[in-house]
Amino acid sequence: MPITKLLITSLLGVFVIWGGLYAARINASAFFPTRNNPQKTKLQLCNGFLLQDQTSLDQSIFEPEETFTKTWTIKNTGTCPWDDGYRIVFEQGTNVSASPSYTIPVTSPEMTATIRIFMTAPITPTTYFSDWRLQDGTGIKFGEPLSFSFQVNALQSITSLTATLSAEMTKTAIAKQTADAFANAQLTAQAGKTATINSIQNRTATASTQSTRASETEAAAVQTVTASSQKTRMTSAEQTQQARNAQAAETVRANFTPQAETPTPTPLQIPASDTPSGGGNEIINNITRLIDGGDTENQPRRFLFLIICIALPVLLLLLAFIVPTLIGGHNKPTPQPTSAHLTSPALAAPLVLGETTLLGRSELMDSKFSPNVAGVASISPEHARITKRKNRWLIQDGDAEGRQSKTGIFVNGKRTRANYLQNGDKIRLGQVEFEFHDAPQGANA
Numbered sequence: 001m002p003i004t005k006l007l008i009t010s011l012l013g014v015f016v017i018w019g020g021l022y023a024a025r026i027n028a029s030a031f032f033p034t035r036n037n038p039q040k041t042k043l044q045l046c047n048g049f050l051l052q053d054q055t056s057l058d059q060s061i062f063e064p065e066e067t068f069t070k071t072w073t074i075k076n077t078g079t080c081p082w083d084d085g086y087r088i089v090f091e092q093g094t095n096v097s098a099s100p101s102y103t104i105p106v107t108s109p110e111m112t113a114t115i116r117i118f119m120t121a122p123i124t125p126t127t128y129f130s131d132w133r134l135q136d137g138t139g140i141k142f143g144e145p146l147s148f149s150f151q152v153n154a155l156q157s158i159t160s161l162t163a164t165l166s167a168e169m170t171k172t173a174i175a176k177q178t179a180d181a182f183a184n185a186q187l188t189a190q191a192g193k194t195a196t197i198n199s200i201q202n203r204t205a206t207a208s209t210q211s212t213r214a215s216e217t218e219a220a221a222v223q224t225v226t227a228s229s230q231k232t233r234m235t236s237a238e239q240t241q242q243a244r245n246a247q248a249a250e251t252v253r254a255n256f257t258p259q260a261e262t263p264t265p266t267p268l269q270i271p272a273s274d275t276p277s278g279g280g281n282e283i284i285n286n287i288t289r290l291i292d293g294g295d296t297e298n299q300p301r302r303f304l305f306l307i308i309c310i311a312l313p314v315l316l317l318l319l320a321f322i323v324p325t326l327i328g329g330h331n332k333p334t335p336q337p338t339s340a341h342l343t344s345p346a347l348a349a350p351l352v353l354g355e356t357t358l359l360g361r362s363e364l365m366d367s368k369f370s371p372n373v374a375g376v377a378s379i380s381p382e383h384a385r386i387t388k389r390k391n392r393w394l395i396q397d398g399d400a401e402g403r404q405s406k407t408g409i410f411v412n413g414k415r416t417r418a419n420y421l422q423n424g425d426k427i428r429l430g431q432v433e434f435e436f437h438d439a440p441q442g443a444n445a
Contacts, residue, residue, distance in 0.1 A: 045078065045079055046078050046079050046080040046136075047078045047080060047134075047136055047140075047142040047143070048076075048077040048078040048142065048143065049074045049075060049076060049077055049078070049134060049142075049143050050074065050075040050077050051072065051073075051074055051144075051146070052073045052074060052075055052112060053071075053072075053073035054070075054071060054072045054073065054146075054148075055069070055070055055071045057070060057148045057149070057150045059149070059150070059151065060150045060151070061150070061151045061152075061153055062121035062150055062151070062152055062153070063121065063152075063153055064121060064122070064123045064125075064152055064153070065120060065121060065122075065123060066120070066121045067118060067119065067120050067121075068118075068119055068120075068121070069116055069117070069118055069119070070116070070117050070119055070148060071114060071115065071116050072114070072115045072146055073112060073113075073114050073115075074112065074113055074115065074134075075110070075111070075112045075113075076107045076108065076109050076110065076111055076112075076113070077109075077110070078109060079109055080109070080136075081106070081107065081108045081109060081418060082104060082105075082106060082107040082108075082113070083106055083137065083416060083417055083418050083419065084103055084106065084415070084416055084417040084418075085136065085137025085138075086103070086104050086134065086135065086136055086137060087101045087102060087103050087104060087134075087135050088101065088102050088104055088115055088117075088132050088133070088134055088135070088146070089101040089132065089133055089134075089135050089141070090130070090131075090132055091131045091132060091133045091141075091145060092130075092131045093128070093129045093130040093131050093147075094122070094128045094129070094130055095130060096119045096120055096121065096122060096128065096130065097117050097118065097119045097120075098118070101135075102115070102117060104134070106396070106397075106417040106418045117132075121150070121152050122152060123152075124152065125151075125152045125153060125154030126151070126152060127149060127150070127151045128149060128150055128151070128152070129147065129148070129149040130147070130148060130149070131145040131146070131147045132145065132146045132147075133145055133146070134146075338439065339352055339353070339439045340352070340353045340388075340393060340436075340437065340438050340439045341353055341437050342427070342434045342435065342436060342437070343434065343435050343437060344432060344433060344434040344435065345370070345373065346369055346370055346373040346375070346376055346432045346434075347368055347369065347370065347434075348368060348369065348370045349368070350437075351368060351434075353386055353388070353393065354388075355387070355388050356385060356386070356387045356388075357385065357386045357387075358382060358384075358385050358399075359379075359383050359384045359385065359386065359429060359434075360379055360380055360381045360382040360383040360384070360405075361376070361377075361379050361380070361381050361383075362381055362382065373432075374431070375430060375431030375432045376432060377430075378407060378429075378430030378431040378432070379429050379430045379432060380405040380406055380407070380429075380430070382398070382399035382403075382405075383397075383398075383405045383407075383409070383429045383430070384396060384397055384398070384405065384409050384429060385398075385399065385400065386421070392420050392421075393420065393421045393436070393438070394418060394419070394420050394421070395409065395411065395418070395419055395420075395421055395427065396417065396418045397409045397416070397417045397418070404417070405429075407429070407430045409427065409428070409429060410427070410428040411425055411426070411427055412425055412426050413426070413428075421436045421438075422436070422438070423436065423437060423438040424436070424437070
């Protein structure tokens with residue numbers, strides 16, 4: 001009995017302890033919902049900023065259509081760097097700038113950035129406010145709104161509108177007067193042109209009539225002369241043809257004589273001993289007798305077999321030494337560096353990366369480019385730089401002072417200002433493409 005009570009008491013104690021822990025877990029989840037939303041916590045740690053300074057425009061009074069600049073100086077307090085995908089976007093109020101969104105400078109964590117937006121005051125006199133927010137590359141807004149307000153001067157607005165209307169009316173009146181004067185000038189010029197054209201047409205018609213009559217008279221005279229000449233030519237031609245026919249008949253009668261039969265020639269018979277081939281056969285027979293003049297009948301065959309036995313091994317040895325040398329010389333693989341490097345058809349050899357490597361048409365890089373490669377001229381002198389950060393490689397647009405290149409940088413076809421590289425990434429500077437190769441596992445980068 002005591003043992004049974006002890007077991008029951010132990011089981012009840014375990015059940016009570018387990019129930020208490022389970023209830024505590026449920027209450028903890030209810031009071032701390034961030035445990036069930038790790039994505040939100042991650043975003044809060046990634047994106048964040050602190051407003052350090054700004055141009056104070058609150059209660060400022062501007063004239064209508066007056067331009068001014070709004071400036072914010074903020075610090076990146078998150079863990080993610082701000083690349084060219086981060087923007088400042090208009091959220092609510094009145095947008096008095098040229099665009100609803102602007103890119104912000106590339107900013108690393110714990111660094112500051114200055115955002116400047118050029119704005120123009122409206123014409124209508126009243127008080128305006130405008131709210132702006134920061135937004136990451138995925139479209140998610142973060143941080144508190146960046147707000148400001150200002151006023152537009154009412155008296156100056158009415159004066160500006162009156163002056164604008166007066167100027168427009170004056171321009172309209174001047175334009176109308178100019179158009180009327182131009183139309184009158186065109187009508188006068190058109191009337192003068194019409195009179196001149198009519199006079200020229202009358203003179204042309206008179207001259208054409210006279211020319212037609214003269215041509216008809218000249219054609220009649222030419223026809224008369226042509227007919228007379230043809231008759232004279234026909235009479236002379238007939239007489240000449242009759243004389244030629246009579247002379248030809250007399251010549252045939254005088255030269256006609258019977259011809260005797262021509263005997264068929266007999267082919268010339270040449271003796272066989274006098275043909276040229278006889279001398280050639282005699283030379284060949286002499287050479288054959290000279291070769292066969294040895295001790296035995298098979299002596300020339302043995303001599304030829306001896307030559308083949310000596311020459312064939314020599315030829316095989318030459319082929320065994322020469323052919324592998326030629327083939328191996330062309331197929332010898334090019335040694336690749338074991339540290340992080342860039343390859344490109346524009347480079348004479350792989351470019352090994354250091355702690356900070358400048359990419360551009362500088363004096364140091366010009367010697368590394370292959371000659372006569374198209375597109376090298378499109379690379380800026382200090383186009384980009386690659387920096388090693390711990391075990392990763394970061395490529396950034398421009399030089400160390402922040403001046404960006406003219407054509408920018410592209411990683412895997414996407415334009416960027418700063419991007420961490422991975423093995424096999426395609427980098428394009430201007431019209432030249434490079435390929436990034438990370439150090440192999442175990443190699444010293």
